[in-house]
Amino acid sequence: MELTMQQLKQNTFLKEKDKLLGFIRGRVSTLEEAEDILQDVFYQFIAGFETIDSLDRVTSWLYSVARNKIIDRYRRDASRPKRTDFSFSSSSDEDGPLTLQEILPDLDNSPESVLLKEAIWDEITEALSELPKAQREIFIQNEIEERSFRELAEEEGVSINTLLSRKRYAIMSLRKRLQRFYDDVMMDN
Structure with a gap:
């Protein structure tokens, strides 16, 4: 039995939704923000499904879109948890974390x-x-x-x-x- 395009989209997104939300949630400040980004990813997935080369690439495509949406969000409001000032405790320690x-x-x-x-x-x-x-x-x-x-x-x-x-x-x-x-x-x- 062959799945319709709509069923294929729905099944694919439902399968990846929780993992994708976890991926996004680990990179933004709040669950609400993560859900907003997930919704944007879902919208782009529905709108751009036909442009995906192969069903094998759907997961990587979803994560790429999510990553881009997160980056866009960072650029827009820089909401990631950060240090309290610019006095870099490790600025003299060049071997310290580089993030x-x-x-x-x-x-x-x-x-x-x-x-x-x-x-x-x-x-x-x-x-x-x-x-x-x-x-x-x-x-x-x-x-x-x-x-x-x-x-x-x-x-x-x-x-x-x-x-x-x-x-x-x-x-x-x-x-x-x-x-x-x-x-x-x-x-x-």
């Missing part, structure tokens, strides 16, 4: 904080565009797209240590840039 969360402040949802979040993301975007291509790409692929170093090393034909080094330089550059930005903001207050 985006490490270099972003923790802000509430006041109007001033929302504007500051937008300014911070603008600053990060500009700083990333100024990085050498190799550093920018590894930072985005690992930190924002959440791809593993192993996967990237195999894909690019370089060692994991090379990628770690590139990301380390990117983080150090972003730290310096955001520290200058923070100092400028604090001097205005």
Whole structure:
């Protein structure tokens, strides 16, 4: 018995829904936000189902769309839990964790904080565009797209240590840039 296209869409999404929600929930602040993103993913799934090359690729397509929606949300309101200020406890420890969360402040949802979040993301975007291509790409692929170093090393034909080094330089550059930005903001207050 052959399934109709509608049944196929429904079965596929129902099968992946809980795992996808868990994936999203682990990357956003609230369950409501995760459910909103899941709804956006579902809408895009329904609208773009015909563009998916093969049924074997549906799951990876759903996760790619979810990842893109999460990134869009970060860019819009930078709602991920963050540090409380720009004083980087590990800035002198170059072997410390190298994550985006490490270099972003923790802000509430006041109007001033929302504007500051937008300014911070603008600053990060500009700083990333100024990085050498190799550093920018590894930072985005690992930190924002959440791809593993192993996967990237195999894909690019370089060692994991090379990628770690590139990301380390990117983080150090972003730290310096955001520290200058923070100092400028604090001097205005």
